[in-house]
Amino acid sequence: xxxxxxxxxxxxxxxxxxxxxxxxxxxxxxxxxxxxxxxxxxxxxxxxxxxxxxxxxxxxxxxxxxxxxxxxxxxxxxxxxxxxxxxxxxxxxxxxxxxxxxxxxxxxxxxxxxxxxxxxxxxxxxxxxxxxxxxxxxxxxxxxxxxxxxxxxxxxxxxxxxxxxxxxxxxxxxxxxxxxxxxxxxxxxxxxxxxxxxxxxxxxxxxxxxxxxxxxxxxxxxxxxxxxxxxxxxxxxxxxxxxxxxxxxxxxxxxxxxxxxxxxxxxxxxxxxxxxxx
Amino acid sequence: xxxxxxxxxxxxxxxxxxxxxxxxxxxxxxxxxxxxxxxxxxxxxxxxxxxxxxxxxxxxxxxxxxxxxxxxxxxxxxxxxxxxxxxxxxxxxxxxxxxxxxxxxxxxxxxxxxxxxxxxxxxxxxxxxxxxxxxxxxxxxxxxxxxxxxxxxxxxxxxxxxxxxxxxxxxxxxxxxxxxxxxxxxxxxxxxxxxxxxxxxxxxxxxxxxxxxxxxxxxxxxxxxxxxxxxxxxxxxxxxxxxxxxxxxxxxxxxxxxxxxxxxxxxxxxxxxxxxxx
Numbered sequence: 001x002x003x004x005x006x007x008x009x010x011x012x013x014x015x016x017x018x019x020x021x022x023x024x025x026x027x028x029x030x031x032x033x034x035x036x037x038x039x040x041x042x043x044x045x046x047x048x049x050x051x052x053x054x055x056x057x058x059x060x061x062x063x064x065x066x067x068x069x070x071x072x073x074x075x076x077x078x079x080x081x082x083x084x085x086x087x088x089x090x091x092x093x094x095x096x097x098x099x100x101x102x103x104x105x106x107x108x109x110x111x112x113x114x115x116x117x118x119x120x121x122x123x124x125x126x127x128x129x130x131x132x133x134x135x136x137x138x139x140x141x142x143x144x145x146x147x148x149x150x151x152x153x154x155x156x157x158x159x160x161x162x163x164x165x166x167x168x169x170x171x172x173x174x175x176x177x178x179x180x181x182x183x184x185x186x187x188x189x190x191x192x193x194x195x196x197x198x199x200x201x202x203x204x205x206x207x208x209x210x211x212x213x214x215x216x217x218x219x220x221x222x223x224x225x226x227x228x229x230x231x232x233x234x235x236x237x238x239x240x241x242x243x244x245x246x247x248x249x250x251x252x253x254x255x256x257x258x259x260x261x262x263x264x265x266x267x268x269x270x271x272x273x274x275x276x277x278x
Numbered sequence: 279x280x281x282x283x284x285x286x287x288x289x290x291x292x293x294x295x296x297x298x299x300x301x302x303x304x305x306x307x308x309x310x311x312x313x314x315x316x317x318x319x320x321x322x323x324x325x326x327x328x329x330x331x332x333x334x335x336x337x338x339x340x341x342x343x344x345x346x347x348x349x350x351x352x353x354x355x356x357x358x359x360x361x362x363x364x365x366x367x368x369x370x371x372x373x374x375x376x377x378x379x380x381x382x383x384x385x386x387x388x389x390x391x392x393x394x395x396x397x398x399x400x401x402x403x404x405x406x407x408x409x410x411x412x413x414x415x416x417x418x419x420x421x422x423x424x425x426x427x428x429x430x431x432x433x434x435x436x437x438x439x440x441x442x443x444x445x446x447x448x449x450x451x452x453x454x455x456x457x458x459x460x461x462x463x464x465x466x467x468x469x470x471x472x473x474x475x476x477x478x479x480x481x482x483x484x485x486x487x488x489x490x491x492x493x494x495x496x497x498x499x500x501x502x503x504x505x506x507x508x509x510x511x512x513x514x515x516x517x518x519x520x521x522x523x524x525x526x527x528x529x530x531x532x533x534x535x536x537x538x539x540x541x542x543x544x545x546x547x548x549x550x551x552x553x554x555x556x
Binding site: 248 | 437438439440441464465466467468470471474489507508509512514519520522526530531532533534535536537538539540541542543544546554555
């Protein structure tokens with residue numbers, strides 16, 4: 001049986017600073033581009049100085065160019081690409097200076113483990129977090145770039161199975177969002193069982209599952225706002241009264257309950273501190 | 279916004295009589311056969327007189343023969359097949375007499391709409407319900423035969439999509455279980471979003487999603503017991519505070535929350551009246 005965290009004991013999820021834009025992947029880049037436009041606007045609109053980090057991807061140059069063109073066409077004052085390929089680069093003073101000169105950082109999709117291996121605990125990651133907390137930098141991540149934002153991260157997992165320990169592997173993310181586990185391509189890839197399993201393993205973390213072409217905007221005061229085509233699913237394990245995840249073998253089905261589970265489409269808002277819909 | 283049913287206003291889910299065996303489909307018929315053996319035992323073991331109703335299937339003779347052999351090999355006193363092919367047959371006195379002469383009725387998989395079209399509101403359905411309530415008949419259903427047990431039934435639906443009204447179509451089931459919506463092949467076919475949508479449409483009903491080779495035994499006192507390989511998922515909408523299902527277009531994503539969601543593996547028990555795990 002898991003110890004039950006009370007809300008009072010939980011650190012704040014996003015206490016201060018700039019909004020974050022957390023995107024569920026496959027966001028529209030060709031038509032309305034409403035999610036990318038929202039990020040562009042929050043990051044300063046025509047004054048935006050956007051830095052694209054494509055390092056999660058195995059084709060970083062191609063992907064970076066797609067986003068660079070989108071933000072250039074929107075009219076950003078500056079659009080730059082920072083393709084980190086080693087931890088050495090992530091700790092360079094000039095890397096930090098490029099982050100500090102930006103008003104928005106956009107992390108692309110790819111593999112969140114690759115991204116975290118390159119930049120977790122680096123000077124780059126600290127500069128991103130600091131800029132966000134100081135209200136000087138708007139961070140955005142899509143797909144792998146969204147997953148990496150949490151302190152606890154789904155490294156990999158499986159779909160189409162009942163919750164059991166071996167359908168999800170957790171690792172450490174960038175830690176920009178505390179006490180949150182982000183999952184993406186969510187209903188599109190049937191990921192609710194894996195997010196439930198992740199939250200069973202870490203009931204101190206709030207599970208946030210974001211569909212494709214959908215995003216959460218996390219506002220400084222602790223409000224999550226849904227935009228885009230699909231839904232955002234909240235898996236709240238703070239009221240679990242049973243949970244066998246630490247008692248069963250990895251391949252055995254999990255017993256866990258009860259979660260509080262909410263599904264929210266565009267326009268809905270959720271209070272992350274009190275864990276309720278507004 | 280849906281009116282919120284309170285537990286007091288809800289009719290009892292399964293008040294009295296014989297246990298029911300509600301199976302999530304694809305139960306083992308060749309090796310341990312533990313779920314079918316449980317039904318056989320509850321229905322009387324060597325004294326069991328089992329009636330197989332294969333009418334949900336498009337190949338009723340073949341499927342009936344598979345189950346007939348299983349129960350014969352287990353040593354049932356009598357195993358018989360009742361293949362209803364018209365509503366006329368479902369209302370015959372001799373059909374009712376065959377049900378009354380049985381200690382267990384087993385409804386196979388297939389298409390729950392076909393099954394209900396043939397037998398809902400018939401003398402056969404009434405005889406099954408009466409036998410069950412009087413404690414003289416153990417009812418079992420697998421897959422389509424499980425779905426059909428509820429008063430409200432998922433007629434068809436889609437997987438791999440965010441909850442929205444058009445991913446599930448509800449119709450009237452046999453009504454043997456009140457205030458329950460049963461879904462089957464559950465995590466195997468990623469059916470949690472469709473069951474959540476069904477419960478959003480009918481929050482007076484408790485959603486019960488059963489995995490393959492897994493079953494619920496519903497005991498007379500209102501206890502659900504899980505047996506088998508997978509999990510049973512409970513979707514409880516009795517505490518919903520928002521629900522846009524009657525406000526949105528069928529193709530638009532649904533906002534609904536918060537459900538109480540529990541996942542239970544073999545050995546767990548759930549109190550259907552108080553809606554909590556035991």
